[in-house]
Amino acid sequence: MEWRHKDLLGLAELTKEEIELILDTASSFKEVSTREIKKVPALRGKSVVNLFYEPSTRTRVSFEIAAKRLSCDVINIIADTSSVRKGESLVDTGKNLEALKIDIIVLRHNSSGAAHLLARNVGVSVINAGDGWHEHPTQALLDIFTLKEKFGKIEGLNVTIVGDIAHSRVARSNIWGLTKLGAKVCVCAPKSLLPIEIERLGVEVFNDLDEALRDTDCVNVLRMQLERDEKTIFPSSLDYFKQYGITMERLKKLKRNILIMHPGPLNRGVEISSEVADGENSVILEQVTNGIAVRMAVLYLVTQARETIKNEAHH
Amino acid sequence: MEWRHKDLLGLAELTKEEIELILDTASSFKEVSTREIKKVPALRGKSVVNLFYEPSTRTRVSFEIAAKRLSCDVINIIADTSSVRKGESLVDTGKNLEALKIDIIVLRHNSSGAAHLLARNVGVSVINAGDGWHEHPTQALLDIFTLKEKFGKIEGLNVTIVGDIAHSRVARSNIWGLTKLGAKVCVCAPKSLLPIEIERLGVEVFNDLDEALRDTDCVNVLRMQLERDEKTIFPSSLDYFKQYGITMERLKKLKRNILIMHPGPLNRGVEISSEVADGENSVILEQVTNGIAVRMAVLYLVTQARETIKNEAHH
Amino acid sequence: MEWRHKDLLGLAELTKEEIELILDTASSFKEVSTREIKKVPALRGKSVVNLFYEPSTRTRVSFEIAAKRLSCDVINIIADTSSVRKGESLVDTGKNLEALKIDIIVLRHNSSGAAHLLARNVGVSVINAGDGWHEHPTQALLDIFTLKEKFGKIEGLNVTIVGDIAHSRVARSNIWGLTKLGAKVCVCAPKSLLPIEIERLGVEVFNDLDEALRDTDCVNVLRMQLERDEKTIFPSSLDYFKQYGITMERLKKLKRNILIMHPGPLNRGVEISSEVADGENSVILEQVTNGIAVRMAVLYLVTQARETIKNEAHH
Numbered sequence: 001m002e003w004r005h006k007d008l009l010g011l012a013e014l015t016k017e018e019i020e021l022i023l024d025t026a027s028s029f030k031e032v033s034t035r036e037i038k039k040v041p042a043l044r045g046k047s048v049v050n051l052f053y054e055p056s057t058r059t060r061v062s063f064e065i066a067a068k069r070l071s072c073d074v075i076n077i078i079a080d081t082s083s084v085r086k087g088e089s090l091v092d093t094g095k096n097l098e099a100l101k102i103d104i105i106v107l108r109h110n111s112s113g114a115a116h117l118l119a120r121n122v123g124v125s126v127i128n129a130g131d132g133w134h135e136h137p138t139q140a141l142l143d144i145f146t147l148k149e150k151f152g153k154i155e156g157l158n159v160t161i162v163g164d165i166a167h168s169r170v171a172r173s174n175i176w177g178l179t180k181l182g183a184k185v186c187v188c189a190p191k192s193l194l195p196i197e198i199e200r201l202g203v204e205v206f207n208d209l210d211e212a213l214r215d216t217d218c219v220n221v222l223r224m225q226l227e228r229d230e231k232t233i234f235p236s237s238l239d240y241f242k243q244y245g246i247t248m249e250r251l252k253k254l255k256r257n258i259l260i261m262h263p264g265p266l267n268r269g270v271e272i273s274s275e276v277a278d279g280e281n282s283v284i285l286e287q288v289t290n291g292i293a294v295r296m297a298v299l300y301l302v303t304q305a306r307e308t309i310k311n312e313a314h315h
Numbered sequence: 316m317e318w319r320h321k322d323l324l325g326l327a328e329l330t331k332e333e334i335e336l337i338l339d340t341a342s343s344f345k346e347v348s349t350r351e352i353k354k355v356p357a358l359r360g361k362s363v364v365n366l367f368y369e370p371s372t373r374t375r376v377s378f379e380i381a382a383k384r385l386s387c388d389v390i391n392i393i394a395d396t397s398s399v400r401k402g403e404s405l406v407d408t409g410k411n412l413e414a415l416k417i418d419i420i421v422l423r424h425n426s427s428g429a430a431h432l433l434a435r436n437v438g439v440s441v442i443n444a445g446d447g448w449h450e451h452p453t454q455a456l457l458d459i460f461t462l463k464e465k466f467g468k469i470e471g472l473n474v475t476i477v478g479d480i481a482h483s484r485v486a487r488s489n490i491w492g493l494t495k496l497g498a499k500v501c502v503c504a505p506k507s508l509l510p511i512e513i514e515r516l517g518v519e520v521f522n523d524l525d526e527a528l529r530d531t532d533c534v535n536v537l538r539m540q541l542e543r544d545e546k547t548i549f550p551s552s553l554d555y556f557k558q559y560g561i562t563m564e565r566l567k568k569l570k571r572n573i574l575i576m577h578p579g580p581l582n583r584g585v586e587i588s589s590e591v592a593d594g595e596n597s598v599i600l601e602q603v604t605n606g607i608a609v610r611m612a613v614l615y616l617v618t619q620a621r622e623t624i625k626n627e628a629h630h
Numbered sequence: 631m632e633w634r635h636k637d638l639l640g641l642a643e644l645t646k647e648e649i650e651l652i653l654d655t656a657s658s659f660k661e662v663s664t665r666e667i668k669k670v671p672a673l674r675g676k677s678v679v680n681l682f683y684e685p686s687t688r689t690r691v692s693f694e695i696a697a698k699r700l701s702c703d704v705i706n707i708i709a710d711t712s713s714v715r716k717g718e719s720l721v722d723t724g725k726n727l728e729a730l731k732i733d734i735i736v737l738r739h740n741s742s743g744a745a746h747l748l749a750r751n752v753g754v755s756v757i758n759a760g761d762g763w764h765e766h767p768t769q770a771l772l773d774i775f776t777l778k779e780k781f782g783k784i785e786g787l788n789v790t791i792v793g794d795i796a797h798s799r800v801a802r803s804n805i806w807g808l809t810k811l812g813a814k815v816c817v818c819a820p821k822s823l824l825p826i827e828i829e830r831l832g833v834e835v836f837n838d839l840d841e842a843l844r845d846t847d848c849v850n851v852l853r854m855q856l857e858r859d860e861k862t863i864f865p866s867s868l869d870y871f872k873q874y875g876i877t878m879e880r881l882k883k884l885k886r887n888i889l890i891m892h893p894g895p896l897n898r899g900v901e902i903s904s905e906v907a908d909g910e911n912s913v914i915l916e917q918v919t920n921g922i923a924v925r926m927a928v929l930y931l932v933t934q935a936r937e938t939i940k941n942e943a944h945h
Contacts (some may be wrong), residue, residue: 034731037676038675047353057707064678065703077376096373096580098600099603100604101348101349192699210936238578265722265726268719291730307351361667392687394687403895411688411915414919415922416919416922
């Protein structure tokens with residue numbers, strides 16, 4: 001099995017085998033971050049551009065560290081209000097970066113489909129680091145990696161995603177990836193935070209949290225995007241916490257080895273209690289650690305693929 | 316021929332031979348960016364500070380990549396509103412950077428003459444990355460490099476610069492460089508965008524675009540700085556496009572091998588049509604590629620010169 | 631003598647011997663910045679995060695250069711208004727960085743005690759780069775390093791700190807460090823800028839500048855934080871300059887080899903005249919140079935200590 005794509009745009013378009021290849025590659029890279037000298041020369045002389053149209057320190061820093069552990073140069077372009085004043089289109093920016101002979105663009109963009117658009121228009125690799133409400137594949141991959149590390153397999157697991165499913169690229173990517181690998185996925189949210197026809201993605205839908213959690217092996221707790229909405233979709237944070245917050249009280253009724261995941265950053269006391277977030281079922285910080293391994297794997301695989309494609313084109 | 320200046324401030328003060336030395340050095344560096352490992356150790360252990368008082372992602376990124384391909388460390392100082400609150404003078408900032416034992420300051424500043432002021436006051440190398448309406452020498456050098464690559468020579472070429480000549484450091488640096496190398500330079504703009512006595516720089520002045528383009532080998536299309544002016548100097552973008560926009564219709568009447576240049580970022584449909592920008596006469600993205608080679612050459616030459624000067628001082 | 635702390639939080643908690651160890655280590659690193667290739671492999675494969683909740687280009691750049699001269703990777707997190715919108719707590723941010731397997735957090739924070747809070751909650755090293763009005767240990771260490779370089783010793787020296795003592799972490803760290811090493815410290819400020827019970831730190835307090843400076847070997851001139859206060863604490867900059875500004879006229883009455891220090895950036899004509907700042911008694915730029923050596927030493931020592939602690943835990 002070989003990785004054949006110059007880009008990583010979403011889990012929707014990957015096969016089970018391709019997802020497993022990323023996970024296996026990540027496994028072999030995980031050890032690098034435990035060394036005294038946390039660096040391998042795999043991508044020396046290559047360069048990655050973090051092209052972020054939305055602020056996201058966490059994802060940017062994770063990719064930056066992953067790239068540097070592969071000995072890759074990193075250039076950050078944070079398109080805040082001041083620097084995008086000149087208003088070049090995404091495709092033009094991409095073509096310019098390609099002309100600079102960089103190797104990979106890690107793109108965070110507020111529009112769904114932005115990564116696909118860019119990837120179609122440039123020869124460099126594009127890694128989708130979150131596009132609108134669409135996909136955030138490396139986040140889902142690190143979630144799945146963490147699950148697999150804990151349970152040894154994905155097939156047959158019950159995973160419940162709780163929170164604002166409608167506006168969550170993390171949920172969407174997890175659903176694609178987990179169902180392909182044979183997990184059963186449930187989503188749980190108030191109706192206002194559920195997208196229509198979500199069942200079509202092969203998930204079971206719940207409005208009641210206790211029902212949703214009954215047999216679950218892992219709860220993936222989504223962040224309430226408090227900063228996103230001026231008018232609240234939900235009555236209040238406190239109401240949300242009562243009905244959908246993951247608390248110790250709820251946890252006690254569930255499987256003893258249940259895993260608690262959260263993509264971060266946490267709203268403690270909104271979607272999760274501190275006791276649960278810091279408790280022994282929580283693998284939230286392990287997710288962060290695994291994010292480096294997964295991103296190293298993706299950076300590595302797309303580079304290999306691009307070079308294979310280039311070499312084949314020369315024959 | 317040896318490069319003897321610790322700085323690169325403008326093309327006005329360079330001889331023909333010095334400009335040619337930069338172009339030849341850039342030629343030899345261009346190949347580095349086509350390697351699998353795009354890195355040479357030429358400036359290992361040196362550091363460049365990108366000191367930008369105006370936002371310019373393009374130029375900053377180009378210098379950052381060029382420096383990293385020379386194995387040079389890069390520190391970015393983007394003096395936006397928040398970080399310049401403490402209001403240190405440019406010279407004091409420069410002296411502090413010198414005390415930090417950095418090697419090169421790449422300066423972008425909104426005041427004409429800022430790079431000269433800084434260079435006179437510090438021992439480190441200063442590269443002018445654009446000062447007010449004055450000069451932007453590396454942009455002109457990459458334009459000239461691209462011209463020479465395409466035509467084999469500069470002498471005897473007809474180059475027409477179209478657009479807001481009055482407020483363009485790119486125009487000014489191109490005029491200095493091209494005329495020194497023996498090209499004939501025409502400028503074309505509405506009267507309100509022409510500086511007074513521009514003829515003194517040895518260029519021919521046109522207000523009518525079709526007249527200006529008649530025998531030209533290359534059109535360098537300037538960006539309309541739409542974001543710069545609150546009140547428009549010109550009636551409207553649409554009017555500008557009609558009278559001064561480079562369109563396919565106009566292109567068809569010109570030399571078949573005419574080159575279309577633009578320093579970017581493009582205002583499609585303002586100073587240039589998309590068809591032309593993306594067409595086969597356009598070398599806009601090649602300019603971007605050549606920018607890396609030219610900036611590597613400049614970073615390298617000023618470092619060599621500074622070390623020669625230092626060694627001579629010791630004898 | 632061996633360094634045993636994973637963190638550097640302040641000079642209040644260090645012994646005389648520990649401070650001297652940092653100074654000696656800095657001495658041995660100072661030479662690196664004079665080499666042609668300014669780089670040693672001491673921290674290769676490690677990573678430092680500059681986590682800055684207050685803008686401070688000077689300190690950030692100094693740490694960034696110091697880390698890079700040790701071959702350490704540097705990731706900048708500048709928590710401006712846009713990127714902290716998501717509002718994660720300092721401890722959560724720290725735990726996330728730890729999960730990313732970074733080695734050192736250099737923290738600048740507007741709350742006194744922030745560095746201590748963070749250090750208690752993470753296993754990575756924390757270097758305090760300024761916390762509220764509390765401490766700024768590397769600034770004081772570079773001041774003391776400069777003093778020792780000039781006078782050969784600290785014991786018995788008279789040092790006077792002039793300016794806004796009440797709001798100065800630089801003053802506080804200097805007082806702790808200097809008194810431990812046996813210097814006599816005087817502080818001089820208008821009453822409104824003196825903290826209550828400052829005498830308890832073992833300093834002599836003056837309101838009159840000329841009296842304060844009489845026998846001093848070094849004046850450390852604090853920056854008036856003009857940008858910090860909307861309403862001025864002191865009548866006006868001009869009044870301040872008259873009463874507390876360090877001028878040539880004042881300097882002439884003092885010891886001939888008196889040193890003038892300033893942590894920068896300078897307010898010329900407010901707390902110091904240009905003639906003095908640029909004069910032969912000024913060591914202001916040498917302080918900047920020494921800052922690199924001191925920060926290299928601190929980055930190196932905390933890393934060594936953390937590895938010693940880790941190895942001991944394994945036995």
